[in-house]
Amino acid sequence: MTHSVWEAPETGELPLSLTVNGVQRHLTLPVQASLLDTLRERLHLTGTKKGCDHGQCGACTVLVDGQTHLSCLTLALSCEGREVRTVESLAGEGGALHPMQAAFIEHDAFQCGYCTPGQLMSAVACVETGHAGSEGEIREFMSGNLCRCAAYPQIVAAVRSVAGGQGEQP
Amino acid sequence: MRPFAYRRVEDVAGAVGQPGEGHRFLAGGTTLIDLMRLDVERPAVVTDITRVPLAEITEHEGGVRIGALASMTQVAEHGLIAERYPALREALLASASQQLRNMASMGGNVMQRTRCPYFRDVAFPSCNKRDPGSGCGARAGHHRKQAILGTSGACIAEHASDASVALVAYDAVLTLQGPGGEREVPLREFNLLPGDTPQVEHDLREGELITALTLPAPIARSGVYLKIRDRQSYEFALSSAAVVLRVEGGIIGAARVALGGVGTVPWRSPEAEAALTGQPATLETFQTAARAALAGAEPLEENAFKVPLTERVIVRALMQAAGVDA
Ligand SMILES: Cc1cc2nc3c(=O)[nH]c(=O)nc-3n(C[C@H](O)[C@H](O)[C@H](O)COP(=O)(O)OP(=O)(O)OC[C@H]3O[C@@H](n4cnc5c(N)ncnc54)[C@H](O)[C@@H]3O)c2cc1C
Ligand code: FES
Ligand code: FES
Numbered sequence: 001m002t003h004s005v006w007e008a009p010e011t012g013e014l015p016l017s018l019t020v021n022g023v024q025r026h027l028t029l030p031v032q033a034s035l036l037d038t039l040r041e042r043l044h045l046t047g048t049k050k051g052c053d054h055g056q057c058g059a060c061t062v063l064v065d066g067q068t069h070l071s072c073l074t075l076a077l078s079c080e081g082r083e084v085r086t087v088e089s090l091a092g093e094g095g096a097l098h099p100m101q102a103a104f105i106e107h108d109a110f111q112c113g114y115c116t117p118g119q120l121m122s123a124v125a126c127v128e129t130g131h132a133g134s135e136g137e138i139r140e141f142m143s144g145n146l147c148r149c150a151a152y153p154q155i156v157a158a159v160r161s162v163a164g165g166q167g168e169q170p
Numbered sequence: 171m172r173p174f175a176y177r178r179v180e181d182v183a184g185a186v187g188q189p190g191e192g193h194r195f196l197a198g199g200t201t202l203i204d205l206m207r208l209d210v211e212r213p214a215v216v217t218d219i220t221r222v223p224l225a226e227i228t229e230h231e232g233g234v235r236i237g238a239l240a241s242m243t244q245v246a247e248h249g250l251i252a253e254r255y256p257a258l259r260e261a262l263l264a265s266a267s268q269q270l271r272n273m274a275s276m277g278g279n280v281m282q283r284t285r286c287p288y289f290r291d292v293a294f295p296s297c298n299k300r301d302p303g304s305g306c307g308a309r310a311g312h313h314r315k316q317a318i319l320g321t322s323g324a325c326i327a328e329h330a331s332d333a334s335v336a337l338v339a340y341d342a343v344l345t346l347q348g349p350g351g352e353r354e355v356p357l358r359e360f361n362l363l364p365g366d367t368p369q370v371e372h373d374l375r376e377g378e379l380i381t382a383l384t385l386p387a388p389i390a391r392s393g394v395y396l397k398i399r400d401r402q403s404y405e406f407a408l409s410s411a412a413v414v415l416r417v418e419g420g421i422i423g424a425a426r427v428a429l430g431g432v433g434t435v436p437w438r439s440p441e442a443e444a445a446l447t448g449q450p451a452t453l454e455t456f457q458t459a460a461r462a463a464l465a466g467a468e469p470l471e472e473n474a475f476k477v478p479l480t481e482r483v484i485v486r487a488l489m490q491a492a493g494v495d496a
Binding site: 005006007014030031032034053054055058061067068069070073074075077078080122125131139140141142143144145146 | 176177196198218220270402
């Protein structure tokens with residue numbers, strides 16, 4: 001049986017290539033770097049927030065190959081060849097807001113805003129993956145995103161408004 | 171986090187055969203990275219298996235075979251699981267959060283470590299699981315969430331996996347690939363009771379990788395997973411039950427009962443199953459079975475509430491599975 005094993009040197013920095021918001025990035029990183037720290041400290045994409053750094057709050061939510069992941073519990077090196085999308089990818093040309101961003105403003109879906117980048121990434125995925133069929137379904141899909149300001153009802157309203165037809169049932 | 175040597179492998183052959191001590195696999199990373207950041211896990215070598223092609227879910231002799239790297243989301247959303255193993259689907263959907271379910275693998279899920287705070291926080295000096303011989307901080311300290319079944323003087327840490335509860339109810343068997351070959355171990359035997367060696371949690375030998383979880387054809391398709399927790403979502407179980415019942419003409423022909431949030435391992439209850447089999451599917455039978463399941467419980471002061479709570483959880487789950495009204 002043939003197999004491939006890539007053994008990184010024991011110390012020092014290691015190479016990583018991945019796509020972030022449509023741009024190919026080639027980096028060298030400490031072995032223990034998280035995807036969250038890599039986005040914030042190396043790529044200066046500070047939209048993604050660090051709340052707990054332990055998978056318990058959702059502030060660090062990004063999309064990896066189209067699915068919501070917690071970037072704090074993601075080892076950066078495991079993202080070799082993956083496609084990552086952060087909150088910075090949502091707004092279009094000239095800063096035109098994504099419909100979900102516009103809906104968050106329209107529905108007053110934040111107060112301090114710290115959880116908002118993570119909420120937006122989960123909200124976009126919730127609608128894109130067809131999990132916005134009812135308020136209960138939205139609440140479950142979004143339960144991994146805590147909001148200390150308790151904007152939950154407004155967040156659900158924003159997601160429902162974007163889901164449109166999907167969100168008609170009670 | 172401490173640095174470590176990082177290996178990325180593309181297939182099973184590359185993954186097996188690493189020395190047991192000081193080595194960990196990286197699948198979803200949701201247990202491992204968390205515990206490494208807490209300095210509880212300190213592997214010298216980490217083998218990244220995220221690319222190993224073991225995520226397939228396939229029909230297998232009337233049952234199903236789930237690749238160890240299938241994500242919790244993938245399994246929960248699979249048609250075969252919804253059709254044949256509804257309690258597993260419900261247990262998965264009631265676990266963690268969407269983000270964590272997208273990341274976490276089934277192999278990692280059965281291997282997840284306890285959430286006992288005395289284990290997770292290295293500031294506590296006593297934890298026999300983390301530091302054998304140091305004592306059990308939870309026994310003498312706070313233990314509202316810890317186990318009441320399968321405990322020992324050395325450890326009362328609860329097993330935290332929801333999916334494993336449904337998996338033991340469905341008689342799941344693990345396929346383990348080691349350097350010397352393959353073997354199969356029922357999940358029920360794979361998880362080891364703490365006894366005097368709570369640091370030894372699994373029947374996983376040096377160099378072995380879990381490659382698949384196989385579920386035989388279920389005894390019935392009416393499975394239920396009922397989970398009670400401090401908040402409605404994104405929270406571990408205080409008490410849960412996975413039940414599967416085959417009822418013919420009002421009589422229970424076969425039963426599977428497993429409990430979560432209360433055992434040091436995913437807790438199958440042969441006592442409850444014996445009390446159900448051959449009996450009429452009535453509230454009274456269910457209450458008798460629930461009492462039988464908890465007869466051996468050894469609660470402490472703060473978690474004594476789990477005894478009546480779990481009895482009610484079992485009764486309600488059985489009523490749902492049998493379609494019986496209160
Ligand atoms: C905030 C939070 C909330 C959670 N809530 C719940 C909940 O409500 N219910 C629940 O059940 N779980 C819950 N979890 C736990 C979660 O389900 C587990 O962390 C997850 O399933 C572990 O899988 P993983 O692939 O991420 O494992 P990893 O972290 O990658 O690995 C964990 C361990 O398993 C070993 N391992 C992984 N794959 C294999 C393999 N194929 N063969 C042999 N060994 C292997 C690794 O060496 C490592 O030691 C929660 C976790 C967090 C962080
Ligand atoms: S920072 Fe990742 S979940 Fe809190
Ligand atoms: S808006 Fe403040 S935490 Fe959500």
